[in-house]
Amino acid sequence: xxxxxxxxxxxxxxxxxxxxxxxxxxxxxxAASGAGPVLWVRQDWVTEILNPVGLxxxxxxxxxxxxxxxxxxxxxxxxxxxxxxxxxxxxVTEITRPLDLRQGRRLQLAAGTGGSTGLCLIPEGMGSNAAxxxxxxxxxxxxxxxxxxxxxxxxIKNKTxxxxxxxxxWDETAHRLHVVSPVGERPGPAQARG
Amino acid sequence: MxxxxxxxxxxxxxxxxxxxxxxxxxxxxxxxxxxxxxxxxATAETLGLxxxxxxxxxxxxxxxxxxxxxxxxxxxRFLETLRxxxxxxxPWVGRDGEDGLVLDVTGATHLHGGEAAMLDDMRARAxxxxxxxxxxxxxxxxxxxxxxxxxxxxxxxxxxxxxLGPLPVAALRLPPDTVxxxxxxxxxxxxxxxAAPRAPLAxxxxxxxxARLDQALGQMPDPVTPQxxxxxxxxxxxxxxxxxxxxDVMAGTERLLDRLCARLQEDEAGARILLLTLRRxxxxxxxxxxxxxxxxxxxxxxxxxFTRGIEAVDAGFGIDQLRLExxxxxxxxxxxxxxxxxxxxxxxxxxxxxxxxxxxxxxVLRYLPADSHIPERGFSAAAAAFSTPESGWSSPRxxxxxLFPPEPIAASGPHPPARFRWRAMTLATARATGPERIAPExxxxxxxxxHGTRDYWRIETGQGRRLWLFHTPAAPGWFxxxxxx
Numbered sequence: 244x245x246x247x248x249x250x251x252x253x254x255x256x257x258x259x260x261x262x263x264x265x266x267x268x269x270x271x272x273x274a275a276s277g278a279g280p281v282l283w284v285r286q287d288w289v290t291e292i293l294n295p296v297g298l299x300x301x302x303x304x305x306x307x308x309x310x311x312x313x314x315x316x317x318x319x320x321x322x323x324x325x326x327x328x329x330x331x332x333x334x335v336t337e338i339t340r341p342l343d344l345r346q347g348r349r350l351q352l353a354a355g356t357g358g359s360t361g362l363c364l365i366p367e368g369m370g371s372n373a374a375x376x377x378x379x380x381x382x383x384x385x386x387x388x389x390x391x392x393x394x395x396x397x398x399i400k401n402k403t404x405x406x407x408x409x410x411x412x413w414d415e416t417a418h419r420l421h422v423v424s425p426v427g428e429r430p431g432p433a434q435a436r437g
Numbered sequence: 438m439x440x441x442x443x444x445x446x447x448x449x450x451x452x453x454x455x456x457x458x459x460x461x462x463x464x465x466x467x468x469x470x471x472x473x474x475x476x477x478x479a480t481a482e483t484l485g486l487x488x489x490x491x492x493x494x495x496x497x498x499x500x501x502x503x504x505x506x507x508x509x510x511x512x513x514r515f516l517e518t519l520r521x522x523x524x525x526x527x528p529w530v531g532r533d534g535e536d537g538l539v540l541d542v543t544g545a546t547h548l549h550g551g552e553a554a555m556l557d558d559m560r561a562r563a564x565x566x567x568x569x570x571x572x573x574x575x576x577x578x579x580x581x582x583x584x585x586x587x588x589x590x591x592x593x594x595x596x597x598x599x600x601l602g603p604l605p606v607a608a609l610r611l612p613p614d615t616v617x618x619x620x621x622x623x624x625x626x627x628x629x630x631x632a633a634p635r636a637p638l639a640x641x642x643x644x645x646x647x648a649r650l651d652q653a654l655g656q657m658p659d660p661v662t663p664q665x666x667x668x669x670x671x672x673x674x675x676x677x678x679x680x681x682x683x684x685d686v687m688a689g690t691e692r693l694l695d696r697l698c699a700r701l702q703e704d705e706a707g708a709r710i711l712l713l714t715l716r717r718x719x720x721x722x723x724x725x726x727x728x729x730x731x732x733x734x735x736x737x738x739x740x741x742x743f744t745r746g747i748e749a750v751d752a753g754f755g756i757d758q759l760r761l762e763x764x765x766x767x768x769x770x771x772x773x774x775x776x777x778x779x780x781x782x783x784x785x786x787x788x789x790x791x792x793x794x795x796x797x798x799x800x801v802l803r804y805l806p807a808d809s810h811i812p813e814r815g816f817s818a819a820a821a822a823f824s825t826p827e828s829g830w831s832s833p834r835x836x837x838x839x840l841f842p843p844e845p846i847a848a849s850g851p852h853p854p855a856r857f858r859w860r861a862m863t864l865a866t867a868r869a870t871g872p873e874r875i876a877p878e879x880x881x882x883x884x885x886x887x888h889g890t891r892d893y894w895r896i897e898t899g900q901g902r903r904l905w906l907f908h909t910p911a912a913p914g915w916f917x918x919x920x921x922x
């Protein structure tokens with residue numbers, strides 16, 4: 244199997260979702276693979292904050308704008324405004340309650356108008372029907388020890404293609420994403436076993 | 438025009454004490470480590486207090502003295518207000534020191550019924566405002582100053598010396614030690630000084646006293662410098678019939694904006710805060726505030742930003758006056774057209790403004806690097822509209838992507854626990870990297886760092902999560918503070 248990561252980078256002009264413990268790093272990698280400013284919409288009562296010093300391993304935090312909304316409906320309004328405007332190529336929104344059909348659809352229409360990519364960080368199991376793709380990202384313990392950013396990305400919903408799962412790794416020095424072949428299918432001496 | 442008690446009059450106007458002139462009142466300022474009186478009202482002066490007196494001494498003389506702290510910037514603003522008021526007499530008004538105004542009324546007195554009538558009018562108006570005023574009118578600025586400070590009145594044209602003659606030499610705007618020196622020589626009055634031989638005086642006191650005398654007598658120029666009026670960006674539109682539709686208000690706002698932006702264009706300025714005041718027929722008014730993310734003067738771009746605010750206004754029985762004011766402006770030089778297009782510049786600012794009208798401009802933030810090794814202080818958040826992006830992010834060691842307030846876990850000992858529970862998950866340590874010791878910054882006391890130094894460990898768990906744990910050796914305990922990608 245050729246480990247090509249289809250559906251990535253995310254399709255622009257649509258809203259995507261990501262859940263799981265590795266959602267933040269997924270969003271950071273999406274931001275790093277694009278250019279231009281990134282708007283990160285969060286709610287001001289959430290105590291967990293983004294650490295720009297850690298984010299610098301992915302992209303320059305000077306590109307980042309944070310919008311702190313007092314509630315989820317304000318956060319969604321800000322997201323819709325930014326997506327419709329289109330001057331920010333990527334809008335990341337942290338969501339705490341599930342979106343209903345109308346909210347999800349509004350975001351999709353706004354993204355279609357402005358041509359920006361929307362990415363919602365959702366709690367697990369709170370996906371919206373309107374999302375273009377939904378990913379589950381989780382950190383993995385790398386077996387060999389040297390690799391410390393091993394992640395497993397699973398595409399669990401895709402409106403326009405197939406699903407899949409990949410082991411990936413972020414290279415902090417080269418600032419690029421490596422897709423790691425699944426164990427047992429790597430080229431080299433391991434094949435001689437079978 | 439001299440306001441001998443400008444500061445205390447201003448303070449008393451604000452206090453509106455019942456019978457303000459009955460009680461002795463003084464403004465106090467700390468000078469050379471002692472509280473001293475800087476301005477007194479008339480009652481306090483009749484009780485024997487004087488300027489420069491220490492507050493403690495004054496209290497001995499006058500136990501019921503009422504005092505208030507002096508506020509020089511506010512007094513300067515008040516004098517500026519008076520300066521604008523004084524332009525009702527003539528257009529050429531300058532400030533004179535901290536408590537005086539100088540007016541060039543040449544050719545303007547007849548509009549107020551002559552010189553004496555004009556001075557009476559000034560005194561009457563100042564008295565109504567509760568200000569003590571002493572005014573002098575003469576051919577020259579120096580002579581008018583002398584008359585105002587030392588004996589009021591009008592000097593007849595061409596006969597300044599007669600009017601000034603009986604005044605003390607201090608009336609010539611001389612420093613106190615020069616005045617003392619002249620008095621020791623027996624030159625007590627201006628007339629004495631004018632009659633004295635000039636050469637020995639110049640040798641003894643320098644050119645100061647003679648130059649002042651010549652200025653007062655009109656033999657040396659002493660121009661009045663008028664203050665420029667600060668630019669005012671406020672425009673009003675009164676309507677013959679009240680309007681109520683949001684569309685109509687927008688149309689009115691558009692007209693105001695066109696005129697305001699033309700004025701801003703002339704001064705190469707851009708509006709930062711715009712206030713739209715809508716006066717309703719019932720006398721009430723509604724205000725729409727627009728805070729812009731960058732200085733702007735393009736009506737076509739500003740107008741859509743008003744939409745949200747105007748739609749939220751309750752028009753009541755209708756609106757009959759619109760007033761648009763640029764409450765804060767910043768310089769915005771004209772820019773070259775064409776050339777390389779600034780990527781995302783103006784449109785991003787518009788977006789920030791629009792988001793700001795919903796959640797507040799101070800809630801659209803940008804991270805700036807800060808010089809601290811404390812994880813929570815390694816960055817600062819600043820309002821995006823009032824800061825510029827900065828680079829220079831670096832950390833010698835890997836730092837977590839997420840930070841949260843330290844969450845305690847059950848563990849003991851200086852080495853990371855092999856198994857622990859965190860957020861209802863049982864996690865097993867697979868690899869631990871550390872410790873990295875971080876000491877608190879002693880110059881910034883922080884409640885959350887009261888347990889002293891922390892030993893940070895990067896824990897890779899068998900379940901996949903990579904956490905940032907720390908141990909506090911001084912008060913043994915383990916906490917989770919962040920999560921790595």
